[in-house]
Amino acid sequence: MSEKNVKNQELTEETVVAKVAELMETLDHVKEYNTLAGAFKRFALIVLSSIAVFLAVGASLGFLNLVATLDKPQLFLAALLLLLVPISGIATGVLFIRRRINAIKTGEWKEELSHGFPSALKILLEMDWDGTFDEISSGRVGYALYGLLKTAAYWIITVFTVGLLGNLAAFLVLGKAGFLGLPIWGLLSLLIVYLILRKDLSRRYNEIRALDKLLWELRWFSLELRRAEFQT
Amino acid sequence: MNFGEQSSKPDLYVIARIIKALKEKNRMNKTALATSTGLAYDKLVKYLSWMQERKFVEIDENGFVVLTKTGAEAYDDLVQWIMKYVGQLKFPRLRLRT
Numbered sequence: 295m296s297e298k299n300v301k302n303q304e305l306t307e308e309t310v311v312a313k314v315a316e317l318m319e320t321l322d323h324v325k326e327y328n329t330l331a332g333a334f335k336r337f338a339l340i341v342l343s344s345i346a347v348f349l350a351v352g353a354s355l356g357f358l359n360l361v362a363t364l365d366k367p368q369l370f371l372a373a374l375l376l377l378l379v380p381i382s383g384i385a386t387g388v389l390f391i392r393r394r395i396n397a398i399k400t401g402e403w404k405e406e407l408s409h410g411f412p413s414a415l416k417i418l419l420e421m422d423w424d425g426t427f428d429e430i431s432s433g434r435v436g437y438a439l440y441g442l443l444k445t446a447a448y449w450i451i452t453v454f455t456v457g458l459l460g461n462l463a464a465f466l467v468l469g470k471a472g473f474l475g476l477p478i479w480g481l482l483s484l485l486i487v488y489l490i491l492r493k494d495l496s497r498r499y500n501e502i503r504a505l506d507k508l509l510w511e512l513r514w515f516s517l518e519l520r521r522a523e524f525q526t
Numbered sequence: 527m528n529f530g531e532q533s534s535k536p537d538l539y540v541i542a543r544i545i546k547a548l549k550e551k552n553r554m555n556k557t558a559l560a561t562s563t564g565l566a567y568d569k570l571v572k573y574l575s576w577m578q579e580r581k582f583v584e585i586d587e588n589g590f591v592v593l594t595k596t597g598a599e600a601y602d603d604l605v606q607w608i609m610k611y612v613g614q615l616k617f618p619r620l621r622l623r624t
Contacts, residue, residue, distance in 0.1 A: 303602055306609050313612040323620040330622065391624050411605060412542035418608065419539060437622070497623060504618035511615060518611050 307411040314414040315407055320508065321426060322400040327505065328429040331436020333394045337387045338439075341447050344383020348454075351376055366465060373458050377451065384447050391440070423516040427509060434505040441498045445491060452483035536576055538604065540565065544573060545601040548583065548593035555590055 352373075355361050361369060406413050457479040464470065488495075540563070547562045548554060554562065560570045574591060577583045582597030 303605065306605050310605060310609050310612050313615060316617050317612075317615065320617045320620060323622065326622045327620075330624075388624055395622070395624065410546065411608075412539055412546055415542050415604070415608060416539035418612070419537075494623065501620065501623070504620055507618050508620075511617070515611060515615055 310411055311407060311414045314417055315404075318403045318407070318417065321429075322398075324426070324430050324433055324505075324508070325398050325400065326395050327433025327437050329394050329398055330391055330440055331432045333391055334436045334440055334443075337391055338443055340387040340390060341380075341383050341443060344380045344386075345447065345450055348376060348379040348383075351379070352454075370458070370462055373454075377454055377458070380447065380451050384444065384451075388444075418519065421516075423512070423520075426512065430505055430509045430512070434502055434509070437498070437505070438502055441495070445487065445495065448491065449483055449487045452487050453479050456483045456486065536573065540569075540573055541577065541582075542601065542604060544570070544577065545582070545593060545597055548591060549598065549601065553586070553590040553592045559591055 355372070364372060403417060406417065453476070457476070460479060543563045543565075544559065547559060551558075551562070556567065556570060556574070560567045563570065565573070574583060574585070577597065578585070580596070580600075581594055582600055584592045584594055586592055
């Protein structure tokens with residue numbers, strides 16, 4: 295074999311190793327999505343509980359007529375404090391998810407792959423493709439649900455924040471509160487949340503599309519790899 | 527030939543390891559080759575026997591294992607074969623947002 299061919303062969307081997315490294319790095323990222331999907335129930339429980347507590351306390355204040363015992367500044371302060379419950383619920387949920395994601399072990403394949411082409415071959419041949427596809431699928435669904443729940447939680451908080459600020463402004467300007475109903479605050483809040491999270495939602499959508507693309511790409515690859523027989 | 531308890535097919539990874547070790551050192555005795563590839567001696571002997579049948583390796587008069595031209599070409603074909611599939615993979619950029 296000429297020196298040029300040897301050089302080309304080495305380059306091809308390096309390319310295979312680099313491609314497998316790229317694949318493994320991508321699968322490390324998939325682990326993050328999958329962890330998020332696994333922790334989603336706990337996240338949903340934290341966020342929904344905080345919203346339930348917020349609504350229950352708010353409703354109790356109304357039903358027990360405790361509102362009547364408070365003057366307007368006190369009422370405003372109480373409502374503001376009450377809003378801290380769902381806000382801290384979301385913050386706790388997100389922190390919980392981040393901790394779970396940070397605990398993921400990644401890059402364990404690096405040592406193995408440092409042995410060059412044979413190790414790259416081993417990784418490819420021993421890969422649990424079906425397990426990987428399940429991970430991508432569940433990660434994709436979990437990520438979408440996570441985004442939706444977080445947006446919904448932001449919306450609920452915004453409804454009450456906007457309502458509170460709107461009522462305060464109405465009280466200060468017009469001398470009376472509650473001149474607009476919950477549906478109006480709801481729609482206005484939806485618009486505000488959409489405007490604030492528009493870029494974030496679009497990025498999340500692109501991430502889900504990317505996971506989808508990865509799933510198809512790897513399905514094709516594993517099928518080709520399994521179908522092809524290397525002739526010795 | 528039986529390569530393992532469950533399969534009679536040789537492991538491509540093991541073959542690649544043996545050939546790569548021989549490519550780097552040119553000729554090696556079986557013990558050194560077993561150490562270099564991390565294989566048990568008896569397993570290596572089975573693989574070498576299979577590779578000898580296909581003229582991938584030869585054992586010279588001093589007991590050294592030598593890689594043949596056919597063996598080197600088989601390894602190159604294996605690299606090209608994997609490259610054909612891996613080379614077409616395109617990975618999307620993923621960045622999880624919490």
